[in-house]
Amino acid sequence: MTLRGRAVLITGASRGLGEALAREVGGRGARVVLVARDGAAVEAVAQDIRAHGGEAWSIAADVADKDAVHRVTGLATALAGPIDVLVHNASTLGPVPLSLLLDTDCEDLERAFAVNVVGPFRWTKVLAGSMALRGGGLVVHVSSDAAVEAYPTWGAYGASKAALDHLTRIWAAELEGTGVRFLGVDPGEMDTRMHAEAMPDADRSKLARPADVARAVADRIERAGESQSGARVALSASAEPSGLAVAS
Numbered sequence: 250m251t252l253r254g255r256a257v258l259i260t261g262a263s264r265g266l267g268e269a270l271a272r273e274v275g276g277r278g279a280r281v282v283l284v285a286r287d288g289a290a291v292e293a294v295a296q297d298i299r300a301h302g303g304e305a306w307s308i309a310a311d312v313a314d315k316d317a318v319h320r321v322t323g324l325a326t327a328l329a330g331p332i333d334v335l336v337h338n339a340s341t342l343g344p345v346p347l348s349l350l351l352d353t354d355c356e357d358l359e360r361a362f363a364v365n366v367v368g369p370f371r372w373t374k375v376l377a378g379s380m381a382l383r384g385g386g387l388v389v390h391v392s393s394d395a396a397v398e399a400y401p402t403w404g405a406y407g408a409s410k411a412a413l414d415h416l417t418r419i420w421a422a423e424l425e426g427t428g429v430r431f432l433g434v435d436p437g438e439m440d441t442r443m444h445a446e447a448m449p450d451a452d453r454s455k456l457a458r459p460a461d462v463a464r465a466v467a468d469r470i471e472r473a474g475e476s477q478s479g480a481r482v483a484l485s486a487s488a489e490p491s492g493l494a495v496a497s
């Protein structure tokens with residue numbers, strides 16, 4: 250599937266990977282709708298994509314706000330047309346510094362699940378039916394190695410990403426044959442605000458640049474038809490000149 254002419258909705262697109270991916274798919278000719286809570290920041294990115302000849306719109310919303318979902322998806326569809334690709338990229342770590350589970354408030358666990366799992370679930374529920382009626386569409390879940398590895402202090406975030414991974418597989422199984430596909434992507438460690446908040450002492454020179462990861466994610470989106478729906482792809486920073494190694 251080429252991204253040219255496709256309507257792509259990306260959450261968490263005001264900075265980091267989401268911003269880079271919006272710029273990448275906008276540059277490949279997609280009509281892109283960018284969502285984040287900070288309306289000014291996300292509109293600045295959309296404006297810059299337009300200034301470079303792309304088609305982009307921004308919507309300010311919290312993905313965990315259940316009252317916003319119909320407004321946002323309806324507006325996005327009115328602006329860009331029926332959504333072909335939905336990228337669930339927005340995410341929260343919870344309070345930083347990260348805490349051991351014994352020190353994690355239940356409300357913080359709830360918030361991690363609200364943003365990282367329930368929000369994406371709700372948005373997919375609203376958009377996947379229309380994708381199925383049109384016979385095609387792709388939903389991308391941005392995951393993390395914390396979904397697989399039991400890193401101490403990453404409990405709320407890691408458990409939410411593990412749940413998101415499993416949703417990827419179950420959505421794929423249930424919508425098999427409809428043309429609606431699902432893809433999980435672990436982007437690997439990137440030089441973003443989220444990484445800096447979680448690991449302020451990390452050596453930033455060892456982290457992947459969001460723009461490089463965004464290129465790899467956009468390639469994966471364009472080649473999604475080649476892999477099984479529900480697959481999880483891990484991208485990891487590498488010393489190779491290409492910048493990224495890929496493991497499926």
Ligand SMILES: NC(=O)c1ccc[n+]([C@@H]2O[C@H](COP(=O)([O-])OP(=O)(O)OC[C@H]3O[C@@H](n4cnc5c(N)ncnc54)[C@H](OP(=O)(O)O)[C@@H]3O)[C@@H](O)[C@H]2O)c1
Pocket residue numbers: 260261262263264265266267284285286287288290310311312313337338339340341364391392393394435436437438439440441442443444
């Ligand atoms: N950075 C890494 O090393 C790393 C590693 C593995 C996986 N990941 C995953 O990669 C994705 C992108 O991470 P990143 O590092 O680019 O993060 P980031 O730099 O912190 O950017 C997060 C984006 O999500 C938005 N956002 C956060 N909470 C939101 C909410 N409730 N509703 C709507 N938008 C929200 C933020 O904008 P507002 O604050 O304005 O809402 C921002 O645009 C995430 O899913 C993350 O879990 C990152």
